[in-house]
Amino acid sequence: MQFTIDGDKIIYENIQDFDLNETFLCGQAFRFDRYENGFKGFIGGALCYLYFDVGNLCVRVYNFPLTDELAKKVYHFLALDMDYSAMKKRFETDETMKKAIGYASGIRVLNQDFFETLITFIISQNNNIPRIKKLADTLSQKYGTRVGDSFTFPTAQQLSQVTQQDYADMKFGFRAKYLYDAVQRVINGEVQESVIKQMQYDEARQYLIKIKGVGPKVADCVLLFGCEKYESFPRDVWINRAMATMFPEGLPKACQGYEGIAQQYIFHYARFNIDK
DNA sequence: TCCCAGGCTCTCT
DNA sequence: AGAGAGCATGGG
Numbered sequence: 001m002q003f004t005i006d007g008d009k010i011i012y013e014n015i016q017d018f019d020l021n022e023t024f025l026c027g028q029a030f031r032f033d034r035y036e037n038g039f040k041g042f043i044g045g046a047l048c049y050l051y052f053d054v055g056n057l058c059v060r061v062y063n064f065p066l067t068d069e070l071a072k073k074v075y076h077f078l079a080l081d082m083d084y085s086a087m088k089k090r091f092e093t094d095e096t097m098k099k100a101i102g103y104a105s106g107i108r109v110l111n112q113d114f115f116e117t118l119i120t121f122i123i124s125q126n127n128n129i130p131r132i133k134k135l136a137d138t139l140s141q142k143y144g145t146r147v148g149d150s151f152t153f154p155t156a157q158q159l160s161q162v163t164q165q166d167y168a169d170m171k172f173g174f175r176a177k178y179l180y181d182a183v184q185r186v187i188n189g190e191v192q193e194s195v196i197k198q199m200q201y202d203e204a205r206q207y208l209i210k211i212k213g214v215g216p217k218v219a220d221c222v223l224l225f226g227c228e229k230y231e232s233f234p235r236d237v238w239i240n241r242a243m244a245t246m247f248p249e250g251l252p253k254a255c256q257g258y259e260g261i262a263q264q265y266i267f268h269y270a271r272f273n274i275d276k
Numbered sequence: 277t278c279c280c281a282g283g284c285t286c287t288c289t
Numbered sequence: 290a291g292a293g294a295g296c297a298t299g300g301g
Binding site: 125175212213216234 | 278285
């Protein structure tokens with residue numbers, strides 16, 4: 001990993017296969033906003049402004065001192081520690097995958113916070129992306145920690161006293177009881193991130209599905225986006241459409257082990273290129 | 277106005 | 290095991 005800490009920012013040089021717009025607007029993360037020439041959002045509690053300057057990725061951090069440890073954390077969050085060049089080359093041995101990747105070749109699957117992905121993807125069910133973002137922001141402004149004019153996504157502890165009625169009042173609809181159940185299970189230790197990370201994919205999926213309102217799709221999103229289980233392959237309406245038209249024989253073997261990452265290129269391609 | 281959204285639960289076969 | 294209705298809300 002190559003980075004330098006230069007005054008008020010971290011600079012990562014020679015970053016390839018990474019585009020901020022494609023990565024933050026492809027439906028995997030809901031709490032990064034466009035800001036000046038890049039995006040602003042939290043990475044492990046650190047409020048970060050990310051932008052490119054002559055080919056170098058720059059990260060300003062507002063509420064933490066710039067340390068090597070923080071620089072490494074950001075690097076991992078952005079999945080810059082994975083060799084996307086080699087992985088995409090493997091995927092692209094399949095012509096259809098090559099087409100999907102070509103549409104947004106700068107997508108990287110972020111390594112997001114477990115609890116945040118659990119809650120935001122429970123919110124995501126039968127919902128559209130702008131509204132998911134709106135509800136996630138509402139929850140943050142009400143229960144998160146203020147940093148400047150931004151708010152962190154709340155922790156399980158910060159949501160521990162929130163009732164089903166409170167969620168209903170915030171317009172979460174039928175998801176109110178699901179959010180309550182998820183938070184309580186995390187608080188009482190029934191659902192633990194450290195346990196999931198030690199489990200194999202199948203076992204971890206069953207473990208998450210115990211939570212009310214968490215089915216196969218939401219569990220797969222949490223495992224992929226929040227637990228580093230890259231073989232997890234979330235199937236939503238868009239992916240089902242894409243699979244039917246683009247991959248009637250199933251996903252190519254070249255994607256094995258990283259089906260979830262392939263899924264993200266396909267999802268993004270499908271949203272903008274396949275009719276409903 | 278109407279259809280639909282990064283689905284899940286419940287019920288009925 | 291598999292199909293189908295119902296769900297809260299609001300974006301487009």
